[in-house]
Amino acid sequence: MAVTLRDIARKARVHPSTVSRILQNNRTVKISEETRKRILAIARELDYQPNELARAFRLRKTQTIGLIIPDISNSFFSGISHSIEKQIYDAGYNLVVCNTNENLEKERKYVRNLMNRGIDGMIIATCQNDEKYFSDLKKKSLPFVLIDRFFANLATNCVFSDNKNSAFAAVEKLKNLGHRRIGFLRGRAQLSTIRLRLQGYLEAIRQFNLDDENELIAGDGFTVEEGYAATKSLLTLQNPPTALLTSGNRLVIGAMQAIKELQLKLPDDLSLIAYTDNLFTPYLACPLTTISHPLAEMGESAVNLLMQKISRPEDKTVVQIEVKTIFSVRESISACRPRMDE
Amino acid sequence: MAVTLRDIARKARVHPSTVSRILQNNRTVKISEETRKRILAIARELDYQPNELARAFRLRKTQTIGLIIPDISNSFFSGISHSIEKQIYDAGYNLVVCNTNENLEKERKYVRNLMNRGIDGMIIATCQNDEKYFSDLKKKSLPFVLIDRFFANLATNCVFSDNKNSAFAAVEKLKNLGHRRIGFLRGRAQLSTIRLRLQGYLEAIRQFNLDDENELIAGDGFTVEEGYAATKSLLTLQNPPTALLTSGNRLVIGAMQAIKELQLKLPDDLSLIAYTDNLFTPYLACPLTTISHPLAEMGESAVNLLMQKISRPEDKTVVQIEVKTIFSVRESISACRPRMDE
DNA sequence: ATCGTAAACGCAAACGATTGCCTCTTAACT
DNA sequence: AGTTAAGAGGCAATCGTTTGCGTTTACGAT
Numbered sequence: 001m002a003v004t005l006r007d008i009a010r011k012a013r014v015h016p017s018t019v020s021r022i023l024q025n026n027r028t029v030k031i032s033e034e035t036r037k038r039i040l041a042i043a044r045e046l047d048y049q050p051n052e053l054a055r056a057f058r059l060r061k062t063q064t065i066g067l068i069i070p071d072i073s074n075s076f077f078s079g080i081s082h083s084i085e086k087q088i089y090d091a092g093y094n095l096v097v098c099n100t101n102e103n104l105e106k107e108r109k110y111v112r113n114l115m116n117r118g119i120d121g122m123i124i125a126t127c128q129n130d131e132k133y134f135s136d137l138k139k140k141s142l143p144f145v146l147i148d149r150f151f152a153n154l155a156t157n158c159v160f161s162d163n164k165n166s167a168f169a170a171v172e173k174l175k176n177l178g179h180r181r182i183g184f185l186r187g188r189a190q191l192s193t194i195r196l197r198l199q200g201y202l203e204a205i206r207q208f209n210l211d212d213e214n215e216l217i218a219g220d221g222f223t224v225e226e227g228y229a230a231t232k233s234l235l236t237l238q239n240p241p242t243a244l245l246t247s248g249n250r251l252v253i254g255a256m257q258a259i260k261e262l263q264l265k266l267p268d269d270l271s272l273i274a275y276t277d278n279l280f281t282p283y284l285a286c287p288l289t290t291i292s293h294p295l296a297e298m299g300e301s302a303v304n305l306l307m308q309k310i311s312r313p314e315d316k317t318v319v320q321i322e323v324k325t326i327f328s329v330r331e332s333i334s335a336c337r338p339r340m341d342e
Numbered sequence: 343m344a345v346t347l348r349d350i351a352r353k354a355r356v357h358p359s360t361v362s363r364i365l366q367n368n369r370t371v372k373i374s375e376e377t378r379k380r381i382l383a384i385a386r387e388l389d390y391q392p393n394e395l396a397r398a399f400r401l402r403k404t405q406t407i408g409l410i411i412p413d414i415s416n417s418f419f420s421g422i423s424h425s426i427e428k429q430i431y432d433a434g435y436n437l438v439v440c441n442t443n444e445n446l447e448k449e450r451k452y453v454r455n456l457m458n459r460g461i462d463g464m465i466i467a468t469c470q471n472d473e474k475y476f477s478d479l480k481k482k483s484l485p486f487v488l489i490d491r492f493f494a495n496l497a498t499n500c501v502f503s504d505n506k507n508s509a510f511a512a513v514e515k516l517k518n519l520g521h522r523r524i525g526f527l528r529g530r531a532q533l534s535t536i537r538l539r540l541q542g543y544l545e546a547i548r549q550f551n552l553d554d555e556n557e558l559i560a561g562d563g564f565t566v567e568e569g570y571a572a573t574k575s576l577l578t579l580q581n582p583p584t585a586l587l588t589s590g591n592r593l594v595i596g597a598m599q600a601i602k603e604l605q606l607k608l609p610d611d612l613s614l615i616a617y618t619d620n621l622f623t624p625y626l627a628c629p630l631t632t633i634s635h636p637l638a639e640m641g642e643s644a645v646n647l648l649m650q651k652i653s654r655p656e657d658k659t660v661v662q663i664e665v666k667t668i669f670s671v672r673e674s675i676s677a678c679r680p681r682m683d684e
Numbered sequence: 685a686t687c688g689t690a691a692a693c694g695c696a697a698a699c700g701a702t703t704g705c706c707t708c709t710t711a712a713c714t
Numbered sequence: 715a716g717t718t719a720a721g722a723g724g725c726a727a728t729c730g731t732t733t734g735c736g737t738t739t740a741c742g743a744t
Binding site: 049050051053054057064074082086097099106112113114116224256285 | 394414415420427438566624
């Protein structure tokens with residue numbers, strides 16, 4: 001059905017290998033300019049489309065990379081994906097997007113699946129908490145780059161952001177506004193990003209001698225609902241925080257829901273700094289002070305790094321790229337004032 | 343390097359075809375239970391992973407479908423993608439995501455590319471305005487489903503929403519609130535979705551005898567910036583609209599920016615109904631009245647339909663599925679009151 | 685002893701493209 | 715004339731799986 005090299009060869013009365021060489025523009029073997037023209041004309045005439053599957057099979061190179069992320073509908077990951085796709089496409093690659101929903105098993109299945117399909121590399125925002133998995137993966141010699149989440153003790157290529165410092169800076173900012181009781185809406189405790197943010201939060205709390213209580217830290221999920229529940233629990237404490245640091249695109253939506261429901265006004269009743277990469281934050285009733293990520297840059301770095309590793313498989317050096325988060329001060333934080341009921 | 347059927351066969355002293363049959367659980371040829379066990383044990387022992395590339399090549403079936411969308415970072419498409427990925431995965435397929443950025447040429451390249459790679463089907467939110475392209479594509483006998491955007495005159499499988507009726511209903515709602523001068527922030531005029539919304543808008547305007555002026559319709563793009571510019575032009579007319587119908591996830595962000603900048607208060611100074619699928623709209627200063635889409639349902643329908651077409655290629659019937667948009671009345675609309683300066 | 689037959693498995697082609705190596709022709713050079 | 719070399723292109727193997735068709739063996743029936 002589809003036109004193959006053979007069809008062209010038959011029509012041109014040459015050998016398929018000749019056609020292949022011409023179409024690949026392979027110069028190791030000489031082909032006369034005349035035959036070249038002739039073959040190219042016939043190829044065009046027959047509308048020859050190379051069977052990329054056959055090529056990939058033969059060459060062991062699919063021009064495809066896999067992207068493994070927890071949730072494509074989360075603007076953080078969709079933003080990164082957008083950037084990755086652009087870079088990939090320009091380099092002549094295709095992108096297989098794999099959504100794990102933070103499910104360990106699904107992620108592993110996808111990795112195996114991608115490898116069996118012969119992809120050339122992977123970019124992974126992992127939900128694994130098991131270093132060994134990735135130290136094993138490294139041995140398989142398929143290039144990959146971790147993104148956003150990584151393992152401090154494991155030398156893997158990765159692109160991540162300054163979670164610890166940014167959390168520290170956020171708390172410091174709130175301290176400077178007079179807040180001493182700062183809540184942390186955490187997110188999934190096992191993720192490296194969250195752990196680092198927690199570290200930054202705790203270090204600041206301790207360094208500045210702020211209220212250091214376990215009850216000020218809540219949440220261990222990533223959904224809107226979990227953000228809502230955790231925020232509500234924080235804000236209905238006997239002695240609730242006067243400021244909140246929120247982690248995660250989804251969680252912050254839940255947090256806003258809870259804040260609204262409790263009829264608290266930002267920033268008068270509560271100061272809020274949110275880790276979020278949503279576009280709308282500047283246009284809210286009270287524009288949120290945010291810590292956001294340079295999504296395009298992250299995607300670009302990850303792809304560049306991966307392409308490097310793909311093109312030089314013998315180069316085993318590990319590259320770890322840290323990008324700066326963006327601290328945007330808007331109206332959701334203000335000087336701490338005593339509560340009515342105090 | 344990788345373990346192949348041959349390796350297993352060699353070790354088990356059988357022919358590769360036997361191993362293949364056992365691993366595929368192909369019952370057309372009898373294999374003794376004993377050999378079966380033995381082979382399976384060896385396969386496990388060697389950690390055999392099938393070369394899916396070779397299988398795909400041989401079987402002409404890649405278990406992969408392509409998704410072509412304008413912008414994965416747009417919550418409308420990322421929401422649909424999320425749903426599609428889920429369905430696809432459950433059916434044992436992989437998803438190649440192709441981002442066109444509303445670029446006609448890139449879309450066409452991607453389609454060709456995907457076909458050369460032997461994907462089993464496509465789901466396309468096209469930016470083509472050329473029916474012929476798709477009538478040609480139909481002839482290639484590769485199953486595809488259009489999503490969101492389609493061609494009224496062309497019998498293609500598709501999943502779309504009730505753009506016309508929803509726009510009509512929105513205008514009617516505004517009329518009932520006393521608005522007579524209703525602006526339409528349009529979006530890319532050539533898209534079927536936009537055209538239909540415009541039709542609904544115009545029909546309502548005429549049926550209810552509202553202000554029918556060309557200057558009330560603005561915008562022909564899809565970016566935040568274009569939404570901002572168009573909104574600003576509408577709201578700074580000599581005789582500006584008292585209500586606005588906004589089309590497109592991105593545009594609405596720009597619209598909010600313009601509204602904010604002009605220091606207009608929703609809904610007192612302006613009523614706003616937006617086509618948007620962003621999660622945040624309920625939590626804005628003034629929660630937006632929206633027309634949104636059942637993204638999960640759309641993705642699911644598209645996949646189901648595509649899978650049907652893939653599994654029964656001989657069935658040439660065309661299925662067109664219309665889903666209902668969701669009209670959520672919130673606080674951004676109110677009764678029309680005369681402007682101060684009138 | 686012969687035939688039939690079913691069970692169990694082997695054989696080899698095929699999918700389409702690539703590539704190292706070989707062959708043939710022609711022309712230049714000694 | 716004979717040698718050499720370059721130019722132009724053919725040959726066939728190969729990538730890993732699948733599958734239609736054969737072949738062998740064993741065993742029961744005649």
